[in-house]
Amino acid sequence: MNATAPLAGIRVLDLSKILAGPYVSQALSDMGAEVVKVEHPDGGDPTRKWGPPFNGPDATYNLAVNRNKRSITLDLTTEAGRDVVDRLLERSDVVIDNFRPGSSLARAFHGPQLVERHPQLVALHISAYGESGPLRDEPGYDMVVQAAAGLMSLTGEPDGPPVKAGFAFGDLGAAMWGLTGVLAALVERARTGRGKYVSTSLYESQLAFHASFATGYFATGQNPPRLGSGHPSLVPYQAYPTADGHLVIAVGNNAQWRALCTALNRPELAEHPDYATNADRVDHREEVNRVVARALRANSSAHWSDLLKQHGVPVAPVRTLAEVYRCPQTTALGMVDSVEHPVVGELEQIALPVTFDGQRPRPRTAPPTLGQHTREVLESLGYDQDEIARLLDGRAPGGPGQN
The missing domain is CATH 3.40.50.10540 (Crotonobetainyl-coa:carnitine coa-transferase; domain 1)
Structure with missing residues (x-):
């Protein structure tokens, strides 16, 4: 002991x-x-x-x-x-x-x-x-x-x-x-x-x-829908397919949204009136996710992960356990x-x-x-x-x- x-x-x-x-x-x-x-x-x-x-x-x-x-x-x-x-x-x-x-x-x-x-x-x-x-x-x-x-x-x-x-x-x-x-x-x-x-x-x-799911229900009386890996209150905030796997992007504010648009070489999206605020993006969830998914399919998870990190966008590949336990972060x-x-x-x-x-x-x-x-x-x-x-x-x- x-x-x-x-x-x-x-x-x-x-x-x-x-x-x-x-x-x-x-x-x-x-x-x-x-x-x-x-x-x-x-x-x-x-x-x-x-x-x-x-x-x-x-x-x-x-x-x-x-x-x-x-x-x-x-x-x-x-x-x-x-x-x-x-x-x-x-x-x-x-x-x-x-x-x-x-x-x-x-x-x-x-x-x-x-x-x-x-x-x-x-x-x-x-x-x-x-x-x-x-x-x-x-x-x-x-x-x-x-x-x-x-x-x-x-x-x-x-x-x-x-x-x-x-x-x-x-x-x-x-x-x-x-x-x-x-x-x-x-x-x-x-x-x-x-x-x-x-x-x-x-x-x-x-x-x-349940945390925010419960308070959302108490406020609206509506059952939250299933969203796969998506977030009920943030968009884009989910897993997206790339050329060789899946990548999670978590945009938590408008600055990160603008950075994502720049990294995807779609700067005009940051100024689009339907996507300007998080509330707008939640209202247009399917459109935003289609645009992001289309861009990400063009290259590998490693490519996008490196690029998005350079732009300050929270990102991570969806790893298997084999990858997790080989990861230097796990070892460190x-x-x-x-x-x-x-x-x-x-x-x-x-x-x-x-x-x-x-x-x-x-x-x-x-x-x-x-x-x-x-x-x-x-x-x-x-x-x-x-x-x-x-x-x-x-x-x-x-x-x-x-x-």
């Missing part, structure tokens, strides 16, 4: 699975917290099998969000499993769960009750739809909530079907708000000495990210690091996107194999070797099952 890390000394018990909760606990671990991840003996976190692709015994999905953690296997429906968790809670600062509302595990590990029994705890619960309302008991996967919370209605081409975001924006959005809530509660605990119950959901987080930032995995050897990971005094935290340990640290954690909790043996082979009353 790095004793100088921002969250050094903070202990986290992760009872969650899939993506949102584990993403929160990994972020906390990257900032120095010690994390124990509890998994069911029968297969563990389902994402271990969410492949291909796999890297060693586990899917790469699971390897993305579980570094710097210790994995223990427990059956939380048993008395012995709950006893182990109770001992862990006594020494934990944060506990994270995403148990489905109304389930037996949600009742057994209800956040407010945990904080009442362990006043030092910050208990984070992440759900699909929140803790009240007609959908509160519904299960939720990322794409389901992207649909229910409106994101898919905003994503896709105007004449095409609704499309989900390319990555799990619902889960990751809830993770970001959950992380924010945990960190705020820890700050408050430092002042008051008492923990707090924190709750968020995929649905609430998606609504928060140190956003890819590696850690030694006990099965697959060197394992590349995306680093924490935050630096502290200019230093980016490095991964300390690889994502654990299932139950890798069960014996070690049980010993630290005071279980003797006979008790551990009974727990591991399932002979304890209500034991946690095979490690």
Whole structure:
């Protein structure tokens, strides 16, 4: 453990699975917290099998969000499993769960009750739809909530079907708000000495990210249309085809519009009365986009990218992941690091996107194999070797099952 890390000394018990909760606990671990991840003996976190692709015994999905953690296997429906968790809670600062509302595990590990029994705890619960309302008991996967919370209605081409975001924006959005809530509660605990119950959901987080889309709807009562890569309030501001790929141009003011017209060798467009202001260009969106697209098709993405940068126009090629991870900017930032995995050897990971005094935290340990640290954690909790043996082979009353 790095004793100088921002969250050094903070202990986290992760009872969650899939993506949102584990993403929160990994972020906390990257900032120095010690994390124990509890998994069911029968297969563990389902994402271990969410492949291909796999890297060693586990899917790469699971390897993305579980570094710097210790994995223990427990059956939380048993008395012995709950006893182990109770001992862990006594020494934990944060506990994270995403148990489905109304389930037996949600009742057994209800956040407010945990904080009442362990006043030092910050208990984070992440759900699909929140803790009240007609959908509160519904299960939720990322794409389901992207649909229910409106994101898919905003994503896709105007004449095409609704499309989900390319990555799990619902889960990751809830993770970001959950992380924010945990960190705020820890700050408050430092002042008051008492923990707090924190709750968020995929649905609430998606609504928060509507931002200007919501205020636009509140003002007009009109549903925003799907615009592909376009922007509802700025034109030209989208991806355009070039001779060999696609290029994003983001014109945010009239000076940039004039610069774009000059770079495209169409200076007369800057003076055209239909395009003079951004509001004019939004009103004539299709005409402006046709003119820009026609010009860009004449040359390569690299040509236009260089030229437009020279003219001060915000621009970027649409890169593949292979291009992103070869990009000198990615290398310069140190956003890819590696850690030694006990099965697959060197394992590349995306680093924490935050630096502290200019230093980016490095991964300390690889994502654990299932139950890798069960014996070690049980010993630290005071279980003797006979008790551990009974727990591991399932002979304890209500034991946690095979490690």
